[in-house]
Amino acid sequence: MASIIACARQAIIDAAYRSYYRLNDLNHEHEIWASPKRAAGVRFRSYEPLPRHCRDELLEALCSGLGPAEVVYDVGANTGVYTLAAAATRPDVRVIAFEPDPRVVEHLRQNVACNSFEDRVTVRTEGVGDETGTATFHRSSYDELGSFRPGNAAAWTADVTETTTVPIVRLDDVEAPPPDHLKIDVEGFGREVLEGAAETIETHRPTVYFEPHVVDAGGTDYEVDWLRDRLDTLGYGAERLAEGWVFRP
Template sequence: MSTTPNFGKQLRYIQSRLYSGRVRQIIRKTGLNKLLSKPFWQLVYALSENTQTQEIANQSIDFRTDTFTEFMRFRNLAGESSVVEDLLNKLDSDDIFYDIGANVGTYTCFAAAELGPGRMVAFEPEPENADHLRENLELNDLDAEIIQIALSDTDGTIDLALTGDEAGEGEHAIATGNTERTLEVDTARGDSLLEDRELPKPTVLKIDVEGAELSVLRGLRETLRQNCRLVYVEVHPEKIRGFEAEVSEVETLLTDAGFEVTELSQRGSEVFLRASM
């Protein structure tokens, strides 16, 4: 990819000037926005440098964009900037943050910048995503422990369904049916893993595990009751049914553990929940 950023920036500027008002209405009404959007952003990506900078709540983070998938993820933080901002505004200096389903590090990097060394643990079982997560941490001189295990309510192994060929794909999930491409990964109950590895006890969790939310929470029952004060969960209503679970069970588990659950935002069918003490 080219390392001359001006062309990419100029294209974005032209788009912002032209794609407004009446023009925007016509393009959306005719469906041209869907037809033209991907080719436009592919051109911007090709003409941009291989990093993007995002700033939220006074924290500025550089992210590598070696793939088009990563470029699109970090262009608008996959529609999650308001959730990231809410998290950063609620972190205390003595918090320990676990990013469960860290992908390539959006939440990990912002939280690590806010909290400093020794207070960040990221769980990402997919090897390529984990490698890019390390690169993003190194790019910003940030510290986090990365554990390549899928948290669950059982110890063992499980097949991870791979949905794309590029780092940053956000939909790798535990396979629940016939899947063409899978990767066997280790699983562990969160409560057991904390004891076995003598990890610092988390006070804040973020969970994005593409339908396996309830399994992760069940494996962290004791941790939720004893240590946590704040939990962010991205719930996938359609995918969670593949695990023979319902969204209401996630909310019930959290309320039974003493949390008050609030719906922060929604992206398509996906719901972002915040559970606080």
């Protein structure tokens, strides 16, 4: 009986998630309503139906640490909550947002445009990893779970809906102002992102905001332990927050 109840509960949760993502797609597709959001003490608008992630401690840490004319790299921007909040925090902050999912990146562009943030946000359609070229991206029935790792794209009760080849870039190869702040939320591909940013981190010493998501490698400590060891050698300190870690030089 308990197993039947658990299965029924999971089915309801799954149906709710799928309905939400369908609503999200429709709202972006038809630009029905860009609802007001409040996050980290600032306001912006987006076509995301609910204020998801607006209360993230990691987001609060990012926005509270922004100084004049600083540069934020948002790696794994999705529909743009972190990008929009950072851009809203200071008019002279520049955000470079990376989102490889072809559909989600269009949502990101719409949300940037509805806030008139085009002058301070650059949207890039590449994934980020340890090499520059192309890679197979696994799109998920839960948009925010899309990943270069199929296990992450099918986490929870999601499914891989399709695979597509997308451009991918090392941050060390990016021709743009270097980051003062580097946020990484890439569904299990974080180690590859950091390996491709080794020179950037060592030279420019950005604050790193990292949300771990590892399915294929057997747990989130796989990424975090490696990252803590790597940044510790560069004199970074680590702070644990609800959603992830902040590493400050």
